[in-house]
Amino acid sequence: MDDGPVNDATTGTTATTGTTATTSSTVVELDVWAAMRSARATRRFTGRPVDDVLLGRCLEAATWAPSGGNQQPWRFVVLRSPEARAALELGAARALATIERTYGLTRPDPVDDSPRARTDRAMFALHDGAAAVPAAVLFCVGPQPNVPPLLEGASIYPAMQNFLLAARACGLGTCVTGWHVDAEAELRAAVGVPGPWRLAALIVVGWPAGRHGPVRRRPVSRVACLDRWDQPLLP
Numbered sequence: 001m002d003d004g005p006v007n008d009a010t011t012g013t014t015a016t017t018g019t020t021a022t023t024s025s026t027v028v029e030l031d032v033w034a035a036m037r038s039a040r041a042t043r044r045f046t047g048r049p050v051d052d053v054l055l056g057r058c059l060e061a062a063t064w065a066p067s068g069g070n071q072q073p074w075r076f077v078v079l080r081s082p083e084a085r086a087a088l089e090l091g092a093a094r095a096l097a098t099i100e101r102t103y104g105l106t107r108p109d110p111v112d113d114s115p116r117a118r119t120d121r122a123m124f125a126l127h128d129g130a131a132a133v134p135a136a137v138l139f140c141v142g143p144q145p146n147v148p149p150l151l152e153g154a155s156i157y158p159a160m161q162n163f164l165l166a167a168r169a170c171g172l173g174t175c176v177t178g179w180h181v182d183a184e185a186e187l188r189a190a191v192g193v194p195g196p197w198r199l200a201a202l203i204v205v206g207w208p209a210g211r212h213g214p215v216r217r218r219p220v221s222r223v224a225c226l227d228r229w230d231q232p233l234l235p
């Protein structure tokens with residue numbers, strides 16, 4: 001898939017070093033702009049555990065997000081049980097099959113060292129090793145009467161993004177996944193999610209094996225317009 005030209009968010013300095021916080025009590029807070037610029041998906045983790053106090057800090061940031069009517073219709077579940085890990089493994093395997101089918105992803109040749117091959121290899125490694133990720137957090141959203149699905153999502157995904165940025169600010173790496181879609185029944189059973197609640201996101205978290213890096217995105221001039229669809233906001 002051609003994403004078109006992208007911008008490297010390379011203006012950061014400290015943001016790209018990935019050497020920020022080490023323990024929950026000594027978190028070095030990263031400027032929010034630096035965190036946004038460098039919160040690239042992390043798919044390889046060291047074996048170092050992620051402690052609950054630090055996860056709690058990041059989840060506190062999640063609770064600072066806006067939601068419709070300030071109803072805060074969320075529940076965040078840190079997954080550690082063998083049942084949850086089995087569900088992660090299943091969801092990851094099924095998601096990988098979908099990704100392979102949808103995007104024509106194939107396992108890269110071992111000698112291919114291109115950026116594309118490295119990213120694809122990391123993706124396979126994450127999915128293959130899903131049961132052993134250092135931590136995973138399931139974001140759930142409660143029922144909101146008369147709220148259409150996209151608006152319902154708007155009351156949980158800001159919390160997810162706050163979590164991603166807080167984790168990055170602490171030096172943790174994260175990757176958003178769709179595994180909860182592919183193992184919904186198993187995750188619901190493992191966690192005991194009440195019927196009307198929906199599974200909104202499944203984030204894997206850990207200490208990056210490599211470095212945090214700049215995100216690459218299309219420039220704002222291509223995606224922002226003024227009043228009309230075909231009228232760019234910026235030159």
Ligand SMILES: Cc1cc2nc3c(=O)[nH]c(=O)nc-3n(C[C@H](O)[C@H](O)[C@H](O)COP(=O)(O)O)c2cc1C
Nearest residue numbers: 039040041043095123126175176177178179215216
């Ligand atoms: C809804 C959603 C689902 C995703 N699912 C997966 C997944 O199943 N496996 C995976 O490795 N990455 C997954 N990702 C991560 C994206 O591939 C990643 O955010 C995107 O390629 C941008 O990567 P970057 O932030 O490193 O630039 C998902 C991201 C989103 C937002």
